[in-house]
Amino acid sequence: MKIESILICGQAGQGIQTIGYLLSKILIKHGYYIFAWQDFQSRIRGGESSFRLVFKDVPVYSLPSKFDLILSLDENNTKFYSPLLKDSGLIISDSENFENGIKISFEEIAQKISGERIYSNSAAVGVVCGILGLDITILEEIFKLQFMSKGETVVKNNIEIAKYSIELISQNNKIIKIDRIKKLSDTTKILFTGNEAISLGAIFAGCKFVSAYPMTPSTGIITYLSETSQKTGILAEQSEDEISAINMALGASYAGVKSLTATSGGGFCLMVEGLSLSAMTEVPIVIILGQRPGPATGLPTRTEQGELNFVLNAGHGEFPRFVFAPSDAETAFYTIIKAFELSQKYRVPAIILTDQYLADSYWTIDNLDIDKIETKNYFLEKGKFIENFQTYKITETGISPRLKPGETENLVIVDSDEHDERGNLTEDNNVRKLMVEKRWKKFDLMKQEFGIPKICGEKDSEIILISWGTNKGIVSKVSLMFKEVGIKVATINYTEIFPLKISEELISFKGKKIVIENNFTGQFTTLLEKSGLKIDNKILKYNGLPFSEEELFLEVKKVL
Amino acid sequence: MTELFDNKVKSAWCSGCTNFGILTAVKRALTRLNLLPKDVVLVSGIGQAAKLPHYLNCNVFNGLHGRALPVATGIKAVNTKLTVVTVCGDGDFYGEGGNHFLHTIRRNPDITSLVHNNQVYALTKGQASPTTDFGTKTRLQFDGVKEEPLNPLLLAITMNCSFVARGFAGNIEHLTEIISEGMRHKGFALIDIIQPCITFGEHKVSWYKDKIYYLDSTYDPTDKERALKKAQEWEQKIPVGIIYKTTRRYIFPGKEQNLVEENKVPRKIIDDLISTFK
Numbered sequence: 079m080k081i082e083s084i085l086i087c088g089q090a091g092q093g094i095q096t097i098g099y100l101l102s103k104i105l106i107k108h109g110y111y112i113f114a115w116q117d118f119q120s121r122i123r124g125g126e127s128s129f130r131l132v133f134k135d136v137p138v139y140s141l142p143s144k145f146d147l148i149l150s151l152d153e154n155n156t157k158f159y160s161p162l163l164k165d166s167g168l169i170i171s172d173s174e175n176f177e178n179g180i181k182i183s184f185e186e187i188a189q190k191i192s193g194e195r196i197y198s199n200s201a202a203v204g205v206v207c208g209i210l211g212l213d214i215t216i217l218e219e220i221f222k223l224q225f226m227s228k229g230e231t232v233v234k235n236n237i238e239i240a241k242y243s244i245e246l247i248s249q250n251n252k253i254i255k256i257d258r259i260k261k262l263s264d265t266t267k268i269l270f271t272g273n274e275a276i277s278l279g280a281i282f283a284g285c286k287f288v289s290a291y292p293m294t295p296s297t298g299i300i301t302y303l304s305e306t307s308q309k310t311g312i313l314a315e316q317s318e319d320e321i322s323a324i325n326m327a328l329g330a331s332y333a334g335v336k337s338l339t340a341t342s343g344g345g346f347c348l349m350v351e352g353l354s355l356s357a358m359t360e361v362p363i364v365i366i367l368g369q370r371p372g373p374a375t376g377l378p379t380r381t382e383q384g385e386l387n388f389v390l391n392a393g394h395g396e397f398p399r400f401v402f403a404p405s406d407a408e409t410a411f412y413t414i415i416k417a418f419e420l421s422q423k424y425r426v427p428a429i430i431l432t433d434q435y436l437a438d439s440y441w442t443i444d445n446l447d448i449d450k451i452e453t454k455n456y457f458l459e460k461g462k463f464i465e466n467f468q469t470y471k472i473t474e475t476g477i478s479p480r481l482k483p484g485e486t487e488n489l490v491i492v493d494s495d496e497h498d499e500r501g502n503l504t505e506d507n508n509v510r511k512l513m514v515e516k517r518w519k520k521f522d523l524m525k526q527e528f529g530i531p532k533i534c535g536e537k538d539s540e541i542i543l544i545s546w547g548t549n550k551g552i553v554s555k556v557s558l559m560f561k562e563v564g565i566k567v568a569t570i571n572y573t574e575i576f577p578l579k580i581s582e583e584l585i586s587f588k589g590k591k592i593v594i595e596n597n598f599t600g601q602f603t604t605l606l607e608k609s610g611l612k613i614d615n616k617i618l619k620y621n622g623l624p625f626s627e628e629e630l631f632l633e634v635k636k637v638l
Numbered sequence: 639m640t641e642l643f644d645n646k647v648k649s650a651w652c653s654g655c656t657n658f659g660i661l662t663a664v665k666r667a668l669t670r671l672n673l674l675p676k677d678v679v680l681v682s683g684i685g686q687a688a689k690l691p692h693y694l695n696c697n698v699f700n701g702l703h704g705r706a707l708p709v710a711t712g713i714k715a716v717n718t719k720l721t722v723v724t725v726c727g728d729g730d731f732y733g734e735g736g737n738h739f740l741h742t743i744r745r746n747p748d749i750t751s752l753v754h755n756n757q758v759y760a761l762t763k764g765q766a767s768p769t770t771d772f773g774t775k776t777r778l779q780f781d782g783v784k785e786e787p788l789n790p791l792l793l794a795i796t797m798n799c800s801f802v803a804r805g806f807a808g809n810i811e812h813l814t815e816i817i818s819e820g821m822r823h824k825g826f827a828l829i830d831i832i833q834p835c836i837t838f839g840e841h842k843v844s845w846y847k848d849k850i851y852y853l854d855s856t857y858d859p860t861d862k863e864r865a866l867k868k869a870q871e872w873e874q875k876i877p878v879g880i881i882y883k884t885t886r887r888y889i890f891p892g893k894e895q896n897l898v899e900e901n902k903v904p905r906k907i908i909d910d911l912i913s914t915f916k
Contacts (some may be wrong), residue, residue, distance in 0.1 A: 266916040282908055287716055291707075306911060310903045313715055318654025318741035322708040325701065329681070331698055334898035337712070355702050438645070446912060453902070482898050483697035483713075485721050487676050489699040494684070502647050502692050503700065532719040594841065 080257045081210060086202070087159045088151030090121050093199040097149070098129030100203045100220060101439055105133045106269055107216045109262025113138040113551075114440040115624065120294070120378040126158045135262055137442065139406055139551025143626040145251060147209065149202060151184065168206060168252065180252055184243075191242050192235045200228030200236040204243025211258030214244065268443050272436035273298030275407035276366060278412035278446075279626065280312050280338055284453055285364070287330035287337040288324045289315045294378050296340040296368035301340075320345035324352030324363070332361045334482030336418050340366035343385050344375065350392045353427055357397030357517070359492040360425040360470065360478070364417045369433040371622045380622030381434035383547060386601040389429045390576055396514075398521040400428040401576035406513035407441035409573055410492060415451055420527055422456040424477060424520045431575070434594070435624045436548045452486040456480060463487050468499040472512060476519030521577070528574040530581040535568030537583075541590040542568040543634065544613075546575060546602045548623065549594050556630045567634070574604070580609050590614040592637060596624065615618040640665035642675060645695040651686060656807040656833045656843065660687075660754060663810050664723075665694055671721075671818035678721045681710040683735065687727035687754035687759050687833070704734025707742045710749045715889075716897040718748070721821060724854050728755040731786050732768040741792075742826055743799045746888045750820040751828040753790070754807070756835035764838040774840050792869040795862065795882045800825035802865070802882040806850055807833040808843055812878070819880060825888040832876070846876070853879030861886060 084101070088094045096114065102112045110133040118127035130145070132138050144164040146461035150156040160176070163169050169176045172183040182205060188197035200221070207217055218237055225233045247253060270278070277299050280288070290300040304314035315328075317323040321342050327337040336615045341349065346367045356363045367389060373384040389401055400420050404410035414430060414455045421428035458464065458479050467488040471478040478499075483490040491501025496513060533542065535557060550571035555565040570584060584591075593603040594618040601617040607613055615637045619625055625633075643665040649870040651657050680691035684703035691698040693728055697720075701709045706724040710719050714722045724731075731739060731753045742749070765778045768788040769813060771848075794802045801823040805813040813831065820827035832850070834843045857879065865882035 268912065268915045270915045278908075280909060281903050281911065284902050289712065296723065309907050311897065312903075313897060315711075315715065317708065318737055320737055321705065322711075323742070325705040325708035326712035326715070329699065329709035329714075330710070330716045330897075331712075333679075333717045335716045342905070352700055352705070355705075359699075359701070448908065482678055482717075484676055484717060484751075485898075489675060489695065489697050491692075493692075493698070493700040494702055495700065501698065503650075503689065505814070574805045 079146070079255050082133060083145045084131045084147045084149065084206065085128050085145040085159060085162055085173040085186050086128065086131070086149045087155040088127065089124045089155065089160050090118060091123040091163050094127060094129045094151065095203045097199050098131055099440070101206055102131060102269055102343060103220045104203075104207065104212055104216055106265065106442060107220065108259060109180050109265050110135060111137045111267070111442040112269065113442065115141055115435060116438045119126070126155050128159060134232070139441070140555045141596045141624070141626050142196065143628040147206070151202070168209070168256070169498065172378045180247070182247070183544050187243055187246070188239055189415075189467065191239045194235075195622065197235055197239045201243045204240030205247045207210055207240065208244035208247035209253050209256055213261055214241065220329065232288070243356065245286055250444060264581045267587070268406055269440055269444065271298060271438060271440055272407045272432055273438070273463035274302055275441070276404070276407050276410040276414050276430070277302040279411040280418070281306070281312065282365075282386075282411075282448060282451070283415040285312060285338050286335035288329060288339065289317045289326040289330075291317050291320045291323050291345060291596050292342045292344045293345045293432040296366055296432070298340055298341040298437060299366060310367050320348035321352065324349040325355070327363055328352060328356055328359070329362050331363055332359070332490070334485070336364075336422065338364050338366070340368065342368050342370050343372050343388065346385070346388070346392070351394070354395055354397070355391035355494050356427040357393065357399070358395070358494050360517070362421040362425050362427065364421055364428050364430065366414075366430045366432060369431055371620070377622040379434065381596060382620060382622065383433060383596040383601070384596075384620075386546075386575070386605070387432060389431060390605070396516055398424075398426055399525065399547060399576065400426065400526055401431065402428065403431040403573055403575050404436065405550035405571055405573050407439075407546055408443045408446070410436060411446060412451070413573060415453065419453060420524070423454075424524055425480065426524070428522065431547060433548055441550035454497075457482060460485055470499045470513065470516070470588050472496060472499060472516050475523055476516045480581050525577040526577070528577065528579050531570055531572055533570050533583055536589070537568070538568050539566035541592055541638065542570060542584075542587055543636070544570050544591060544593045544606070546566060546572040546595070549596065552625045552627065553594055555627050556614060556634060558626055559627065559632065561629050565638070578609050580606070580611050585611060590637070592617060592634065594625070594630065596620065640669045641892055643668055643696065645692045646691065647692050649693055650689055652818070652837055655686070656836065656838055657687060657690065657754060659807040659810050660752065660813065660831055660833060661690055661693055661884055663805075663813035663817055664690070664725075664752070666810070666814040667821060670814065670818050671821055673721055676721070678723070679713055680725055681699070681706045681713065681768045682725045683730035684756065685727040685730045687725060703730055705738065706730070707735060707749070707751070709739040711747050713845050714747050714749055719896055722749045723821065724749060724751045726751070726753055728753060728769045729759045729767045732790055736768070740797070743794055743797045746826045746886050748824055748826070748888050751829065752817065752825075753828070753830045754833040755790075755830050756833045756839055758835050758838045758840065760835045760838045763915050771840065772874045789869065789872075790828070791881055792866065795865050795869055798884060798886065799828055799882070800886040800888070801827035801880070802885050803827070803828055803829045803880045804876075804878050805831040806846065806848060806878050807831055809878075810842065810851065816880065823883070825886055828875070832878070849874070850875065850878050851875055853877055855880070
């Protein structure tokens with residue numbers, strides 16, 4: 079039997095993330111690609127949570143409905159998650175004995191070997207390594223890296239317990255039929271979460287200031303940027319609320335640095351007046367909105383794509399903006415760099431929609447190709463006095479030259495009121511008209527900045543699955559599943575959402591057009607239809623969980 | 639005397655407005671500190687007071703109602719070379735911006751905040767503000783204000799705000815001195831300025847003048863107990879001057895920095911960070 083998917087479950091605080099992370103690192107060192115999504119509750123201890131891990135010899139971005147192996151750390155979780163076990167699957171739990179299960183108490187192992195329960199996670203990692211026949215030297219290498227900072231004794235104890243667990247499980251005859259995992263290659267792949275990827279992108283883009291109020295699922299961004307700030311020189315400030323977060327970031331941006339804030343839907347609600355301020359003052363900002371199910375507090379730790387309409391329309395008054403929705407960690411890295419560039423170039427706000435599925439999941443990529451990325455300086459030359467400098471000079475493109483306050487004798491005047499070219503508030507209706515037109519003039523050029531996504535698969539396919547953001551992976555997987563049964567299914571994914579570009583290729587596509595979204599109303603479908611594309615069907619999921627492979631396959635089959 | 643900071647932008651204030659006195663004091667203080675317009679950023683919210691930055695020659699961020707402090711904090715955070723001053727009214731600063739007021743005291747950035755306190759929302763034509771006296775009748779509060787007024791100075795001192803002063807718009811020279819001291823102070827300086835509104839104010843300028851007295855050299859602003867008592871005087875006499883002063887760690891310490899000048903994170907650091915994920 080081949081094991082490719084593992085679900086590790088337990089109470090919040092039991093350490094399932096550590097177990098999952100260590101296994102992921104070990105599997106990657108064997109040459110595999112992993113993808114892992116975390117499903118947890120909004121609580122500190124107890125309850126049901128899982129770390130769902132898939133590994134393959136090719137890049138993987140989606141999850142099956144059922145798992146080959148379940149590893150449970152507590153009785154309640156065993157009951158809760160056992161329906162997700164494949165019929166042929168194996169369940170390891172330290173409580174109940176299943177017919178297709180092995181009873182092991184990780185705590186007992188830890189206690190027996192080290193006298194301390196805290197090592198039980200390493201027992202769990204050891205058991206999985208034993209079942210899969212993973213290379214013990216790789217486990218040692220990963221454990222050393224992970225526990226080094228806690229001292230040699232801790233490293234030694236963890237390794238010893240894992241080794242004991244491997245021995246123990248190897249004697250169990252229920253694992254005889256399980257395929258041993260072969261080491262494929264020596265690799266140094268990157269394993270990171272969506273939040274870590276987007277934070278790295280911000281660092282690369284030259285972001286120097288981040289202010290945010292903690293909110294799931296975006297908290298990881300300011301956390302990472304703060305943890306690494308001594309190396310990068312970024313200033314990370316936790317603000318008293320999201321209103322302060324966006325206003326601080328705008329202050330820093332006005333002063334001349336690339337600035338970022340990150341939040342979720344509720345926090346973005348508080349930022350909306352600040353978004354409008356960014357547009358009026360033409361002070362650029364990048365805002366990351368990690369989507370989770372709403373309205374109001376909704377399901378704080380789950381996933382959804384419910385904020386598209388919100389970000390397209392947020393803010394009082396009319397103004398242009400950019401909206402992005404990266405599909406995975408790798409795209410997130412490149413997307414935020416582009417968001418910073420375009421926001422600086424046009425002096426407009428850029429919003430990046432992520433979601434819990436992207437933010438908290440672990441993604442594997444071969445490497446980041448950063449040599450080809452160009453970042454430009456959109457300020458006027460430093461130290462040079464400009465005759466008749468005006469913050470809002472009306473130009474042919476609508477883009478006014480930009481200066482940093484204090485760098486020259488020129489003054490930088492920005493105003494949330496309607497203002498004249500110098501930046502001083504005005505109530506002159508003629509100036510108002512010119513300024514509205516100036517701000518919108520930029521939009522014509524902004525429309526040309528996005529690439530047109532290409533159709534994957536054959537043009538004469540019976541259907542095309544259209545997705546935006548994080549459903550890219552699952553949609554590609556489902557199209558492969560259809561290929562296996564002889565049905566041609568094309569796919570297309572949008573990560574550059576607004577101003578939206580629809581290709582001739584898609585308009586003239588003959589087959590059925592089906593949009594896949596994680597919301598109730600089909601927000602992207604509406605945007606596509608508004609842009610002139612006729613949609614035949616939409617498949618929507620809004621229970622707070624991402625689509626799984628078999629689930630989406632069956633849903634698509636229904637509308638074939 | 640203040641030529642460097644004079645400009646020709648036409649004012650939207652009432653003729654004879656006491657804000658003009660504050661404007662003069664700000665220009666004089668900046669001149670006295672030998673600052674250049676390019677080194678100064680005035681940040682404001684919304685209201686008549688918040689228009690002040692437009693009426694002098696310097697860098698300006700006239701933002702949203704209530705949000706001057708976070709904007710100012712962001713500016714100062716990335717460029718400590720700039721002198722950052724906020725200019726707001728009592729509604730803007732203590733009402734809409736109340737949360738930022740509290741947390742800026744905690745954060746203690748090197749920012750000076752001028753609050754034009756006229757105890758009324760004047761631009762919206764005469765509603766009660768957070769500092770309007772109990773019982774004051776307005777068209778909206780027709781049977782009198784039922785909330786106790788906020789005492790911003792007392793609140794600031796209890797939170798150990800590092801510089802707390804009261805100025806009077808009717809005494810430009812004294813106000814100039816207080817503002818200069820506030821700007822010299824390293825840390826967050828709150829200067830609440832009695833600024834009688836000649837159109838919608840409950841009290842005339844003379845009412846304030848009769849009650850005001852100036853703290854002299856016998857008053858020690860570092861004595862917190864005494865400052866707490868002083869800040870509570872209002873009914874009979876109103877003290878004007880530096881009421882409380884203390885030395886506190888101010889935010890971004892040891893980071894006399896200008897992040898504005900640094901463009902990129904070195905490639906080696908990026909590579910190191912990426913390698914931590916391998």
